[in-house]
Amino acid sequence: FALTPTCGNSHRKARYPYLYSDPTPPTPPTPPPTAQQQTPVSIYRILKELETHLDKYITRGTKASITGALKCLEDIKKEEADLQLLSFGKKTEYYAQGVRACKRAGLDDDVLSGKKSQSLPVNYREDHTDKNDDFGKMRNKYVQPGIRQAPKAPNTNVGADGSGDDGSGGDDVATRPEPSLLLQSSFTDSIPLGGIKPILQSLHRRLLIPLSTPPQLMRELGMSPCKGVLFYGPSGCGKTRLATYLASTLSPGREITVVNGPEIMKKFVGESEELVRQIFTDPPPPEDGFPDDTRHVIVFDEFDAIARVRGGQDGKQGDAGVARDSVVNQLLSMIDGVDTRNTFVLACTNRRELIDRALLRPGRFEIQIEIKLPEEDARREIFEIHTKSMKHFGRIESSDFSGLLAKLAKDSDGMSGAEIEGICRSAASRALERVVLEHGDNEALLLKLVKVKESDFLEGVVEMKESTDASKM
Numbered sequence: 001f002a003l004t005p006t007c008g009n010s011h012r013k014a015r016y017p018y019l020y021s022d023p024t025p026p027t028p029p030t031p032p033p034t035a036q037q038q039t040p041v042s043i044y045r046i047l048k049e050l051e052t053h054l055d056k057y058i059t060r061g062t063k064a065s066i067t068g069a070l071k072c073l074e075d076i077k078k079e080e081a082d083l084q085l086l087s088f089g090k091k092t093e094y095y096a097q098g099v100r101a102c103k104r105a106g107l108d109d110d111v112l113s114g115k116k117s118q119s120l121p122v123n124y125r126e127d128h129t130d131k132n133d134d135f136g137k138m139r140n141k142y143v144q145p146g147i148r149q150a151p152k153a154p155n156t157n158v159g160a161d162g163s164g165d166d167g168s169g170g171d172d173v174a175t176r177p178e179p180s181l182l183l184q185s186s187f188t189d190s191i192p193l194g195g196i197k198p199i200l201q202s203l204h205r206r207l208l209i210p211l212s213t214p215p216q217l218m219r220e221l222g223m224s225p226c227k228g229v230l231f232y233g234p235s236g237c238g239k240t241r242l243a244t245y246l247a248s249t250l251s252p253g254r255e256i257t258v259v260n261g262p263e264i265m266k267k268f269v270g271e272s273e274e275l276v277r278q279i280f281t282d283p284p285p286p287e288d289g290f291p292d293d294t295r296h297v298i299v300f301d302e303f304d305a306i307a308r309v310r311g312g313q314d315g316k317q318g319d320a321g322v323a324r325d326s327v328v329n330q331l332l333s334m335i336d337g338v339d340t341r342n343t344f345v346l347a348c349t350n351r352r353e354l355i356d357r358a359l360l361r362p363g364r365f366e367i368q369i370e371i372k373l374p375e376e377d378a379r380r381e382i383f384e385i386h387t388k389s390m391k392h393f394g395r396i397e398s399s400d401f402s403g404l405l406a407k408l409a410k411d412s413d414g415m416s417g418a419e420i421e422g423i424c425r426s427a428a429s430r431a432l433e434r435v436v437l438e439h440g441d442n443e444a445l446l447l448k449l450v451k452v453k454e455s456d457f458l459e460g461v462v463e464m465k466e467s468t469d470a471s472k473m
């Protein structure tokens with residue numbers, strides 16, 4: 001069967017047909033952006049800068065960060081036409097809210113335009129903590145403990161001009177994979193993680209296809225889509241990375257929420273439960289053009305910290321045990337209430353055995369996928385991924401690159417993806433150091449001379465082995 005997009009926002013619907021089956025009539029298509037408008041690179045940079053300023057503004061309220069942020073706004077205004085190309089359009093909205101909040105705080109136009117300096121009024125932060133005012137929204141967005149913005153998935157597809165495929169000049173920008181869920185290859189090929197193809201194939205069959213199946217057909221087949229997926233296995237093997245990519249695939253119209261387990265549990269009694277409830281009931285707003293019920297995906301990292309086996313009620317573990325149990329109860333009730341058409345939960349842990357069995361039973365985290373340490377073939381793929389950029393830009397000096405990859409894959413037995421990434425980083429830093437020691441930090445010479453040699457990688461492997469052996473002792 002093929003699902004057809006049935007409502008507005010046609011280009012996104014065409015990309016993600018499986019997410020839309022509502023009967024809203026189509027809106028007229030927006031004209032494609034002109035070549036002149038297609039300059040998302042600068043906008044991305046501006047927004048990144050803006051985010052930094054906003055952070056400073058929220059936490060310190062210094063005049064420098066306000067004027068810096070305002071300068072960003074000017075830049076954004078200049079390129080307003082490009083904003084439609086952004087998938088992170090919400091950030092500009094938060095920025096506009098920031099400006100409005102400054103105005104309400106009594107900063108006049110000269111300050112806002114950067115002509116005059118003025119500090120924020122004393123206690124401004126404390127005075128504006130109402131959840132619904134602009135400042136409150138920004139604060140909740142950026143500084144609410146335990147919840148952070150989705151990590152940006154770096155684009156490892158290097159374009160011929162040296163920029164990332166997203167046109168962002170290789171910035172660390174989340175480019176959402178754009179597969180059709182029904183097309184397996186576009187899903188499995190879109191995630192830059194080595195050695196996990198079988199896992200992606202299984203996810204495609206067990207998760208993506210049921211989620212994209214019309215509810216009526218699911219009912220007729222006696223199937224119900226699962227509400228959550230748990231990734232478990234040793235540290236550094238790509239669980240979080242895979243979960244956030246999958247989340248972005250399932251939620252193109254709403255920012256995903258990444259929750260750090262231990263941070264949630266730092267709260268006072270009762271607060272953790274409330275935070276868990278809020279995560280499910282107060283999702284980030286949908287992106288422009290997406291309906292209110294567009295899917296929200298929650299990723300719980302270090303899930304064992306929140307979802308630990310209950311048993312505190314018997315008093316043996318004291319108040320802390322009782323409080324933990326009540327968080328698990330809250331989680332269970334929120335997950336039971338999930339409608340998979342608009343909420344989905346992913347979780348990652350190194351310690352599946354610590355998770356309460358009730359959460360793992362069918363109907364909740366029904367799909368559990370182990371991500372093991374990579375085998376030799378997978379390690380080769382991972383080395384290939386993390387050397388892709390240096391290879392593309394001619395920064396590797398090797399007469400037999402394929403042979404080098406094979407040797408690295410063999411020598412890195414027992415290492416995780418994160419450790420392999422570390423080896424590639426350390427090889428690059430060796431190459432840099434060589435040139436800096438000989439020629440200083442002359443930019444032109446650095447650009448001309450830095451080459452990563454085979455020996456840099458091989459020494460990186462030895463160094464990584466030594467440091468992992470030392471950490472085991």
Ligand SMILES: Nc1ncnc2c1ncn2[C@@H]1O[C@H](COP(=O)(O)OP(=O)(O)OP(=O)(O)O)[C@@H](O)[C@H]1O
Binds near residue numbers: 241
């Ligand atoms: N299979 C892989 N292919 C490419 N890179 C990988 C792979 N596995 C891990 N990495 C690299 O290691 C980094 C860390 O991975 P990630 O945080 O997803 O691991 P994790 O399994 O969640 O670890 P932890 O359990 O410690 O949180 C990633 O950013 C990625 O660059």
